[in-house]
Amino acid sequence: MTDPFDTVAGYLQEHVVVPILWQLGWMKWEDLAGGWALFAVYGAAQVALMFAICMPLEKFLPVERWPDRSAVLTDVFYTVLQRVGLLPLVTFVGFYEAQTTLNAVLTDHGIVPPTLEMLFPWLLGRPVISFLLYACLLDFAEYVRHRVSHKLRWWYALHSLHHAQRQMTFWSDDRNHLLDDLLGAVWFGTIALAIGVSPMQFPLLVLLLRLLESLSHANARLDFGPVFGRLLVSPRFHRTHHGPGAAGRRSCNFGAVLPWWDMLFGTADFSADYTATGDVTASETLASGGYLAQQGAGVRRLVNDIRGDSRQPAPRPRGGGPGVRPANMESP
Amino acid sequence: MKTVRLSLVLAMGLVPALGFAQPLGFVLNSDSASISLIDMATHRPVGEVPVLRQPHHITRAPDGRFVLVGDTVGNQILYLDPRTGRVVRRQTISDPYQLMFSPDGRLLTITGLARNQVDIYRYDDRTGLTLWHRVPARSMPSHTAYAPDSSAVYVSLQGSNRLMAIATGTGAVLWDARVGETPAGVLWNDGALLVGLMGQDGIAVVDPADGQVRRMIKTGRGAHNLFFSPDDRLIYVTNRVAGTISVLDRATLRVVRDYRVPGGPDDIEFAPDGTLWITQRFDHGVLFLDPETGRFSRVDVGRSPHGLFLNTDQTTHRTAFP
Numbered sequence: 001m002t003d004p005f006d007t008v009a010g011y012l013q014e015h016v017v018v019p020i021l022w023q024l025g026w027m028k029w030e031d032l033a034g035g036w037a038l039f040a041v042y043g044a045a046q047v048a049l050m051f052a053i054c055m056p057l058e059k060f061l062p063v064e065r066w067p068d069r070s071a072v073l074t075d076v077f078y079t080v081l082q083r084v085g086l087l088p089l090v091t092f093v094g095f096y097e098a099q100t101t102l103n104a105v106l107t108d109h110g111i112v113p114p115t116l117e118m119l120f121p122w123l124l125g126r127p128v129i130s131f132l133l134y135a136c137l138l139d140f141a142e143y144v145r146h147r148v149s150h151k152l153r154w155w156y157a158l159h160s161l162h163h164a165q166r167q168m169t170f171w172s173d174d175r176n177h178l179l180d181d182l183l184g185a186v187w188f189g190t191i192a193l194a195i196g197v198s199p200m201q202f203p204l205l206v207l208l209l210r211l212l213e214s215l216s217h218a219n220a221r222l223d224f225g226p227v228f229g230r231l232l233v234s235p236r237f238h239r240t241h242h243g244p245g246a247a248g249r250r251s252c253n254f255g256a257v258l259p260w261w262d263m264l265f266g267t268a269d270f271s272a273d274y275t276a277t278g279d280v281t282a283s284e285t286l287a288s289g290g291y292l293a294q295q296g297a298g299v300r301r302l303v304n305d306i307r308g309d310s311r312q313p314a315p316r317p318r319g320g321g322p323g324v325r326p327a328n329m330e331s332p
Numbered sequence: 333m334k335t336v337r338l339s340l341v342l343a344m345g346l347v348p349a350l351g352f353a354q355p356l357g358f359v360l361n362s363d364s365a366s367i368s369l370i371d372m373a374t375h376r377p378v379g380e381v382p383v384l385r386q387p388h389h390i391t392r393a394p395d396g397r398f399v400l401v402g403d404t405v406g407n408q409i410l411y412l413d414p415r416t417g418r419v420v421r422r423q424t425i426s427d428p429y430q431l432m433f434s435p436d437g438r439l440l441t442i443t444g445l446a447r448n449q450v451d452i453y454r455y456d457d458r459t460g461l462t463l464w465h466r467v468p469a470r471s472m473p474s475h476t477a478y479a480p481d482s483s484a485v486y487v488s489l490q491g492s493n494r495l496m497a498i499a500t501g502t503g504a505v506l507w508d509a510r511v512g513e514t515p516a517g518v519l520w521n522d523g524a525l526l527v528g529l530m531g532q533d534g535i536a537v538v539d540p541a542d543g544q545v546r547r548m549i550k551t552g553r554g555a556h557n558l559f560f561s562p563d564d565r566l567i568y569v570t571n572r573v574a575g576t577i578s579v580l581d582r583a584t585l586r587v588v589r590d591y592r593v594p595g596g597p598d599d600i601e602f603a604p605d606g607t608l609w610i611t612q613r614f615d616h617g618v619l620f621l622d623p624e625t626g627r628f629s630r631v632d633v634g635r636s637p638h639g640l641f642l643n644t645d646q647t648t649h650r651t652a653f654p
């Protein structure tokens with residue numbers, strides 16, 4: 001009955017994490033450290049699974065081929081840092097602390113914080129179904145946030161780091177400016193608190209959504225067809241969002257996992273062919289710099305945009321610069 | 333493993349029709365929002381009760397009609413039928429972590445680990461719990477013990493290395509004193525308080541009059557919780573980090589035996605046949621230890637099992653030995 005993740009995390013907790021906490025005099029964190037260990041194990045497994053699924057896809061069905069893939073390495077660093085280290089800490093320890101404290105105080109004041117299971121008692125004891133319902137609600141929250149981050153000029157100044165990548169691979173999902181990530185986490189966490197997501201499910205929800213988002217960034221000629229493609233975001237659908245024409249205020253295909261919200265609000269484009277990716281308004285550092293250089297360039301762009309300074313690089317002529325290239329460089 | 337799962341499914345389907353022939357053990361799976369029901373005769377899981385979020389501790393009401401379960405993150409107290417595990421009632425109570433009835437059965441103290449306060453409730457089997465005193469505490473109030481005459485309750489403050497004493501009549505803080513690193517379980521024994529120190533390797537013997545530590549007794553790394561044996565001769569101490577259980581002679585407080593118990597031992601209950609039931613926080617199981625031989629068997633339950641209750645004939649659980 002014990003699943004392998006629990007077994008591995010339990011072993012780590014008993015033989016590595018707790019003895020270290022004891023040595024450091026941090027035993028009061030023992031309980032929470034167990035959750036962190038569990039979700040770090042899930043995070044590592046998710047990176048491995050993502051690699052196993054996406055690597056063959058990118059090898060055998062590539063949209064583009066690059067002689068020098070060094071720009072991809074930076075994205076690998078973003079991914080491991082996020083999913084094994086930061087995400088378990090923020091999504092479990094941070095969310096748990098915030099939820100228990102906030103909800104207990106509200107309860108003391110006679111306000112019972114809502115949960116889906118209390119609204120629909122049938123869900124109690126059906127964790128898989130409540131998990132999927134929470135996933136849909138949170139995916140909608142992601143759609144709204146993503147759309148707003150394109151609409152607001154200062155926010156897009158940060159989000160352009162994500163769009164700047166011209167060598168988009170499944171590693172690219174986590175390449176975000178730290179401030180953009182922070183805003184995203186606050187938004188996502190606030191919504192999750194408001195709808196009463198279980199603290200044991202929240203990290204898994206984040207990991208599941210992120211796994212599918214990674215797949216949708218893959219450099220692969222993969223389309224889910226006219227029916228399934230309208231149920232789940234495919235690499236082709238999200239690639240359209242990363243096309244040079246969709247970088248900035250006029251954009252489409254904002255959905256992270258479910259294309260339903262784009263279909264509902266008229267922002268879906270299923271017609272485009274596999275396009276090249278990139279943001280012509282982004283500096284070369286944002287596209288191909290190292291981790292710290294990209295973070296610095298993101299802040300500079302933010303400051304410039306807030307000052308109203310419009311000295312952005314002029315759009316390169318079609319087919320000229322690296323930002324805009326013919327889409328079908330590589331035929332299947 | 334497969335057969336266990338199958339029998340669980342079968343049993344869950346059959347429960348309402350058959351009822352339970354054997355008395356049940358209750359195991360609170362804190363990280364999988366459920367309570368495992370275990371047949372005390374066969375040690376097999378026979379059912380599962382879903383709870384909202386995170387159940388940690390369980391205790392029997394003085395009249396024996398209910399067992400009370402605290403769901404911390406769900407901010408609820410559940411009243412369960414001890415014979416069947418059926419949820420009879422839910423009451424909204426904020427962050428109920430540890431819950432313990434006073435020896436006279438009139439009061440229930442609930443510690444709010446996340447909200448740093450201790451609530452003393454009056455208990456009535458018809459109306460349930462009514463708040464009597466709310467006492468602000470320092471960081472992370474966790475375990476409790478009472479004076480044998482129920483006049484005071486002692487609460488360990490896990491995050492601030494202290495123990496506090498509260499007068500149950502007035503809700504006044506009598507003292508609040510440093511006792512050692514990360515204090516957890518507390519027990520009143522022979523006019524002294526014994527406190528498990530998770531951040532150290534043993535228990536502190538504390539004076540109930542002023543909170544001063546009289547001496548230390550070494551048991552093992554990560555000493556967590558303490559329990560009287562059913563015959564009142566021994567005290568069992570779980571050592572979470574060392575992975576052992578130390579047995580102390582109650583009169584002399586000398587360690588007379590150690591058991592090797594892997595998987596992060598937490599709470600202990602005593603079955604009428606003499607077996608010790610022990611929750612394993614890291615190993616997601618319950619161990620059944622034979623105290624004579626030191627051998628054990630185990631069964632898988634949910635994630636991070638914590639509180640434990642066995643529905644035996646004994647109606648009150650000894651929490652203080654004058």
Ligand SMILES: [Zn+2]
Binds near residue numbers: 146150159162163241
């Ligand atoms: Zn975007």
Ligand SMILES: [Zn+2]
Binds near residue numbers: 162173217238242
């Ligand atoms: Zn993207």
